[in-house]
Amino acid sequence: MTQPRPFGGGPVMMFADDRSRRSFLKWAGLLGVGATLAAAGARSRFASAQGDEGDIGILNYALTLEYLEEDFYGRGADSGLLTGRAGELVAAIRDHETEHIAAIESTISDLGGSPVKKPKFSYPQGVFKDKQAWLETALDFSQLGVMAYHGQVQRIQSPELLGAAASIAGVESRHAAIIARLSGRNPFPAPIEQSASKSRVLKTVQPFVSG
Amino acid sequence: MNRRSFLKSSVAALPLASAAAAQPAWAQGADFKNDVDVLNFALIAEYFLSAFYREGSPMLSSKEGRYVSDIGADEDAHIAAITATVQDLGGTPTMAPAIDYGDVFNDRQRYLRFALRFENLFGGAYLGAAGQISNKEILQAAAGIYGTEERHAAVIADLLQEPVEGGVFNGALTQGADKRTVLRALRPFVKNPQTTTVEAAVTL
Numbered sequence: 001m002t003q004p005r006p007f008g009g010g011p012v013m014m015f016a017d018d019r020s021r022r023s024f025l026k027w028a029g030l031l032g033v034g035a036t037l038a039a040a041g042a043r044s045r046f047a048s049a050q051g052d053e054g055d056i057g058i059l060n061y062a063l064t065l066e067y068l069e070e071d072f073y074g075r076g077a078d079s080g081l082l083t084g085r086a087g088e089l090v091a092a093i094r095d096h097e098t099e100h101i102a103a104i105e106s107t108i109s110d111l112g113g114s115p116v117k118k119p120k121f122s123y124p125q126g127v128f129k130d131k132q133a134w135l136e137t138a139l140d141f142s143q144l145g146v147m148a149y150h151g152q153v154q155r156i157q158s159p160e161l162l163g164a165a166a167s168i169a170g171v172e173s174r175h176a177a178i179i180a181r182l183s184g185r186n187p188f189p190a191p192i193e194q195s196a197s198k199s200r201v202l203k204t205v206q207p208f209v210s211g
Numbered sequence: 212m213n214r215r216s217f218l219k220s221s222v223a224a225l226p227l228a229s230a231a232a233a234q235p236a237w238a239q240g241a242d243f244k245n246d247v248d249v250l251n252f253a254l255i256a257e258y259f260l261s262a263f264y265r266e267g268s269p270m271l272s273s274k275e276g277r278y279v280s281d282i283g284a285d286e287d288a289h290i291a292a293i294t295a296t297v298q299d300l301g302g303t304p305t306m307a308p309a310i311d312y313g314d315v316f317n318d319r320q321r322y323l324r325f326a327l328r329f330e331n332l333f334g335g336a337y338l339g340a341a342g343q344i345s346n347k348e349i350l351q352a353a354a355g356i357y358g359t360e361e362r363h364a365a366v367i368a369d370l371l372q373e374p375v376e377g378g379v380f381n382g383a384l385t386q387g388a389d390k391r392t393v394l395r396a397l398r399p400f401v402k403n404p405q406t407t408t409v410e411a412a413v414t415l
Contacts, residue, residue, distance in 0.1 A: 085375070092375045099383035146358060153354045154347040163342055163387075166354055170334060170361040170385035177362035178369060178379060187366045188281045191288035193358035195351070 055161050056113035058152050061198055062165070063104045065148050067118045068205055069141055070097035076138060079128040086182050090138075093175045100168055107161070122210040135183035142176040143189075144204060150195035169193075242390040243343045247302035252340060252390060253353065254293045256333045258307040259397055260286040263329065266312060269319045275370055279326075282363045289356050296349065309402035323371050330364035331381075332388055332396055339387030361385065 073094040149169035177187035264283030337357035
């Protein structure tokens with residue numbers, strides 16, 4: 001099938017399906033570096049790599065991704081592509097994203113910020129008419145969502161928000177695993193969740209934002 | 212850094228914040244002395260998981276067998292990484308206790324249910340302990356491990372055809388588990404509870 005693959009060749013797919021690509025050394029190395037830096041009292045290399053917008057900026061970033069996921073899963077759930085248990089699983093995932101949106105929006109307001117509005121999204125033609133194409137796109141989005149949350153772990157200031165974001169991220173991991181399973185991909189692509197920077201994530205989703 | 216004073220400056224009445232505060236161990240500083248202590252606690256949990264998957268399994272389909280073997284490999288990788296990190300921090304990794312799971316390995320349903328219970332519990336344990344990790348690189352790694360335990364739980368629950376909500380998923384937010392709850396759940400499977408670190412940890 002030559003369905004247009006939104007993230008085809010992009011870094012998101014690197015670990016979406018191929019267990020053999022998981023490299024123990026690669027991620028164990030990450031831990032090792034962290035521990036060594038910690039011992040030396042050095043600051044995280046992540047901290048200086050990105051601009052600092054504070055917790056409200058991070059929450060609005062998370063909100064944008066939750067909008068995208070809710071929109072895509074919602075349209076998938078309404079498309080009738082997925083029936084039976086698969087349909088039930090996707091509907092539950094959509095409902096979680098709806099709850100994440102509500103919680104993040106009210107938190108931004110309570111912090112004195114303004115929640116970003118939901119953008120208009122557009123997707124590759126035919127993706128809601130082809131079950132496998134939908135599932136693989138959903139897998140890309142869900143993996144990206146997980147990586148996005150993990151990319152902010154070191155940047156969130158408030159411990160409470162960090163706890164809340166972590167409790168959302170765990171649910172996003174469950175979503176990614178279940179969507180991988182539904183699409184016949186490997187639900188356990190790596191022994192530790194990977195992370196992605198905000199700039200990389202936004203660059204990846206930019207083609208889907210139409211206004 | 213003084214955690215309590217840091218907490219004072221944070222906002223407590225937010226929907227997200229209160230969801231986090233509802234988790235037993237989050238924002239309580241008493242469970243762990245330092246990051247090495249948290250890591251050694253995580254190591255105990257990983258020993259229990261690894262031992263479970265290493266012990267062998269009942270008859271499973273080939274796909275289930277592959278999942279279980281991948282999950283077991285994840286737990287072994289966690290042990291290796293946590294051990295190395297404890298050493299890098301100048302700590303002493305906790306020794307693996309002697310573990311006895313009894314006859315849980317004879318029956319597919321029982322086996323998978325047991326695995327599901329442990330994966331749920333240990334995913335929650337990472338979340339519960341995360342608030343007490345002060346080093347951000349270690350927090351990053353712990354969060355990454357936590358995510359994979361959540362993946363394991365979801366897939367095992369799906370293999371068991373557990374309900375979508377209250378099985379594969381447990382709502383839109385993961386709940387944390389505190390140290391005492393986790394250790395209490397482990398205690399029945401420790402061979403010599405009086406002499407192990409698990410028991411020592413329980414009585415802290």
